[in-house]
Amino acid sequence: RLRAVDSGTALKLRGSEILKYGIPDRGLDARLYENHVLCYDQAKKTPIWVAEHITKADLKGPANRRNCNFNIDPTLDPFFTSHVSDYKGSGWSRGHMAPAGDNKYSQDAMEETFYYTNIVPQDVNNNGGFWNRLEMYCRDLTDKFSEVRVISGPLMLPVQEEEGTKKFVKYEVIGNSSVAVPTHLFKVIAAESPQTPGSPVAVGAFIVPNKPIEGSAQLVEYEVKLEELEKSAGIYFLPQLPASKRVDLCSVDSCKLIPQETLELFFITRKLENAETLQRLESAWKDLDRRSLIPDDYMISIYKKKKESLMNK
Amino acid sequence: RLRAVDSGTALKLRGSEILKYGIPDRGLDARLYENHVLCYDQAKKTPIWVAEHITKADLKGPANRRNCNFNIDPTLDPFFTSHVSDYKGSGWSRGHMAPAGDNKYSQDAMEETFYYTNIVPQDVNNNGGFWNRLEMYCRDLTDKFSEVRVISGPLMLPVQEEEGTKKFVKYEVIGNSSVAVPTHLFKVIAAESPQTPGSPVAVGAFIVPNKPIEGSAQLVEYEVKLEELEKSAGIYFLPQLPASKRVDLCSVDSCKLIPQETLELFFITRKLENAETLQRLESAWKDLDRRSLIPDDYMISIYKKKKESLMNK
Ligand SMILES: [Mg+2]
Ligand SMILES: [Mg+2]
Numbered sequence: 001r002l003r004a005v006d007s008g009t010a011l012k013l014r015g016s017e018i019l020k021y022g023i024p025d026r027g028l029d030a031r032l033y034e035n036h037v038l039c040y041d042q043a044k045k046t047p048i049w050v051a052e053h054i055t056k057a058d059l060k061g062p063a064n065r066r067n068c069n070f071n072i073d074p075t076l077d078p079f080f081t082s083h084v085s086d087y088k089g090s091g092w093s094r095g096h097m098a099p100a101g102d103n104k105y106s107q108d109a110m111e112e113t114f115y116y117t118n119i120v121p122q123d124v125n126n127n128g129g130f131w132n133r134l135e136m137y138c139r140d141l142t143d144k145f146s147e148v149r150v151i152s153g154p155l156m157l158p159v160q161e162e163e164g165t166k167k168f169v170k171y172e173v174i175g176n177s178s179v180a181v182p183t184h185l186f187k188v189i190a191a192e193s194p195q196t197p198g199s200p201v202a203v204g205a206f207i208v209p210n211k212p213i214e215g216s217a218q219l220v221e222y223e224v225k226l227e228e229l230e231k232s233a234g235i236y237f238l239p240q241l242p243a244s245k246r247v248d249l250c251s252v253d254s255c256k257l258i259p260q261e262t263l264e265l266f267f268i269t270r271k272l273e274n275a276e277t278l279q280r281l282e283s284a285w286k287d288l289d290r291r292s293l294i295p296d297d298y299m300i301s302i303y304k305k306k307k308e309s310l311m312n313k
Numbered sequence: 314r315l316r317a318v319d320s321g322t323a324l325k326l327r328g329s330e331i332l333k334y335g336i337p338d339r340g341l342d343a344r345l346y347e348n349h350v351l352c353y354d355q356a357k358k359t360p361i362w363v364a365e366h367i368t369k370a371d372l373k374g375p376a377n378r379r380n381c382n383f384n385i386d387p388t389l390d391p392f393f394t395s396h397v398s399d400y401k402g403s404g405w406s407r408g409h410m411a412p413a414g415d416n417k418y419s420q421d422a423m424e425e426t427f428y429y430t431n432i433v434p435q436d437v438n439n440n441g442g443f444w445n446r447l448e449m450y451c452r453d454l455t456d457k458f459s460e461v462r463v464i465s466g467p468l469m470l471p472v473q474e475e476e477g478t479k480k481f482v483k484y485e486v487i488g489n490s491s492v493a494v495p496t497h498l499f500k501v502i503a504a505e506s507p508q509t510p511g512s513p514v515a516v517g518a519f520i521v522p523n524k525p526i527e528g529s530a531q532l533v534e535y536e537v538k539l540e541e542l543e544k545s546a547g548i549y550f551l552p553q554l555p556a557s558k559r560v561d562l563c564s565v566d567s568c569k570l571i572p573q574e575t576l577e578l579f580f581i582t583r584k585l586e587n588a589e590t591l592q593r594l595e596s597a598w599k600d601l602d603r604r605s606l607i608p609d610d611y612m613i614s615i616y617k618k619k620k621e622s623l624m625n626k
Contacts, residue, residue: 011345018350018366021503022553023343024464026352026361030336032324037331039339043547048339053331080547151337158486167491170483173471178480178545190334232491234356234393240335 031075031117034109036098038117042080044180046120049153049235050097056142061105066274068107070094073115082116086175095122095185097152099135120154121174121181125212128267131185133257134206134219138189144253145191145202151237154182155207155229182210186229188237189249201241204249205229215260220250265293272302278310344388344430347422349411351430355393357493359433362466362548363410369455374418379587381420383407386428395429399488408435408498410465412448433467434487434494438525444498446570447519447532451502457566458504458515464550467495468520468542495523499542501550502562514554517562518542528573533563578606585615591623 027042035058038050072081087094097118103110112118122131141148158167172181185208192201205226206219226246230236238246249255271284285303288295295303340355348371351363385394400407410431416423425431435444454461471480485494498521505514518539519532539559543549551559562568584597598616601608608616 011347014348014366015343015345015350018348018364018462019343020366020462020553021551022549024352024362024364025549025552026342026547029339029342030328030332032328034324035327035331037328039337041547043545045547049337051331051337053327053333079544149331149333158491167486168483169486169493170481173480173482178471180482231392232356234339234354234358236335236338238334239338240333 027077027080033112033115034106035103036109036113036118038097040076040080040117041180042077044154045080045082045086045116045177046154046180046182047097047117049151049233049237050118051151052098052102052149054102054138054142054148054150055146058102058105059139059142063104063107063110065100065110068100068111068114070114070116070119071111073117076115076117082119082177082179083175086177086179087121088175090121090174092121092172092174092181093124093127094119095127095131097154101135102139120185121172121179122185123211126185126208126210129215129260129263130213130217130257131208133260133263134187134208136263137219137255137257138187140258141189141191141253146193146195147191149190151188153186153233154180154210155184155186155233156180157183157207157232159183184209186233188226188229190238190241190246191249191253200245200247202249202252203238203241203246204255205237207232219255219257223250223255261293264291265295265299268293268295269299269302272299272306275306275310278307281306281310340390340393346425346428347419348416349422349426349431351410353389353393353430354493355390357467358393358395358399358429358490359467359493359495360410360431362464362546362550363431364464365411365415365462367415367451367455367461367463368459371415371418372452372455376417376420376423378413378423381413381424381427383427383429383432384424386430389428389430395432395490395492396488399490399492400434401488403434403487405434405487405494406437406440407432408440408444410467414448415452433498434485434492435498436524439498439521439523442528442573442576443521443526443530443570446573446576447500447521449576450532450568450570451500453571454502454504454566457506459506459508460504462503464501466499466546467493467523468497468499468546469493470496470520470545472496497522499546501539501542503551503554503559504562504566513558513560515562515565516551516554516559517568518550520545532568532570536563536568574606577604578608578612581606582612582615585612585619588619588623591620594619594623 027040030037030039036050036052039048041048096113098113100110100113138150156169156171158169160167171183187206189204190201205224206222207224208222268284268287275281275284340353343350343352349363349365352361354361409426411426413423413426451463469482469484471482473480484496500519502517503514518537519535520537521535581597581600588594588597
């Protein structure tokens with residue numbers, strides 16, 4: 001039935017005659033990096049999908065995102081790359097698909113996530129808020145499952161016009177490279193503990209609009225059937241994992257994200273820890289008041305120690 | 314430099330661990346048919362590119378498009394196909410990328426061009442008018458070049474909003490399968506007579522908006538640099554033909570399309586030839602008056618012979 005795959009000699013000969021100057025080249029099916037694999041969209045100048053494998057071991061280590069810079073991917077044909085200038089002043093932030101934070105074990109691996117091949121134009125609130133909480137959720141899954149696989153990427157979904165019944169896909173493109181701003185982002189999560197034999201793989205598929213999302217939003221609101229995502233994306237994400245071996249992630253796990261508030265406390269803690277001047281320390285401390293957040297004892301102790309050390313400088 | 318291609322063992326091992334359940338599957342890079350090769354877009358439910366090789370021999374023979382029907386491609390995964398119901402009532406015609414008329418030599422080959430894998434939603438006037446003339450031009454090139462290669466496909470190009478400076482891509486999607494309606498169509502033509510040694514390949518790239526185009530329009534108005542098309546499409550169309558071996562098609566050929574009028578005379582001649590009742594014959598004959606076209610002696614003789622034979626029935 002799949003003659004295109006299992007084609008005879010005559011077809012193959014005719015095929016090479018038609019394609020005398022090569023198969024039109026859309027780029028590699030899979031690009032390998034230290035700790036992620038991706039497929040790049042040479043037309044949209046963003047990734048199509050980015051795959052990761054997260055274990056507890058990857059999440060510990062000395063790598064620091066403050067030592068990373070966004071860079072053109074040296075392994076990508078420069079003709080099809082996006083540039084810092086495309087994003088600058090566009091109003092869109094540079095959103096990682098493979099998050100930097102999944103690569104604490106290796107500075108090299110973390111730096112590779114700052115290549116533009118791993119970046120899409122992302123709403124800045126979404127990037128630092130809901131999507132960030134979703135990334136943390138993926139990391140926290142390693143408490144429960146020894147292996148967590150995640151595939152992330154952009155989507156262009158149609159909407160019905162307010163007047164009439166026609167459906168349209170509409171998306172912005174930014175910069176001279178016309179980098180495509182996705183309407184949505186997706187994540188496919190496949191979590192398992194293979195040391196428990198015969199246990200199914202917990203699979204969840206999520207589609208998140210590329211816009212600000214309220215702090216109260218929960219992950220289950222964005223869960224979709226994997227098949228629905230696959231039909232829209234035109235991709236089978238787990239081609240070698242039969243449906244019979246899958247179980248719905250949110251039925252074996254709560255799919256609960258950490259509260260937005262906890263995330264903000266986390267950010268302020270990081271600011272306190274990284275403050276290099278007294279002024280910056282006090283400004284970070286005042287963020288708590290500004291956002292009506294209550295510091296815990298740990299934060300208070302960080303603040304006090306830092307203040308002492310900065311005053312003694 | 315291209316580490317993603319020329320990657321070491323460690324990367325490959327990590328890669329297979331990350332992709333334990335397979336490389337996310339976007340479908341085949343190239344699908345082989347009797348007389349065309351294509352790559353299908355499982356997300357947009359249209360082809361991405363369709364490649365052909367036209368010689369004089371392909372253009373003669375008994376194959377007839379009246380014996381062809383649009384069909385679901387039996388070699389395509391049904392999960393990603395478009396359907397007749399997607400197009401019905403959409404206002405868009407079913408536009409062939411590999412034209413039926415390039416396959417006169419074989420009914421089988423012609424029928425395969427009616428598979429939905431070879432079809433995009435196309436403006437009906439464009440389909441029967443300018444695009445048709447462009448297809449005829451490709452066939453007529455075989456008078457001058459022994460081998461003509463053509464790659465055709467849909468494009469989504471951005472436009473600047475009337476107010477402001479932002480650029481957007483916007484396209485309709487039709488039917489339950491959300492088949493993407495291209496904003497533009499492209500053709501890459503590569504013509505040569507390889508029996509003349511050392512002669513370069515004449516290459517032309519054309520981008521045509523998917524809308525009605527005036528009968529007076531000429532091909533050169535739609536010519537673009539191949540590189541410009543390649544950057545938009547994200548595809549190198551002739552990866553194994555170095556730029557140094559190319560010459561601009563429209564500098565070695567006039568790139569002149571047959572006049573719209575000639576096309577209309579051709580259609581009416583076909584109607585006269587195929588008329589099965591006197592009424593249809595007379596209606597086709599009146600088309601000439603209606604469009605202020607003047608029949609030549611050949612048409613007049615066809616009309617007279619047909620009239621006689623239908624009256625004697
Ligand atoms: Mg981010
Ligand atoms: Mg047509």
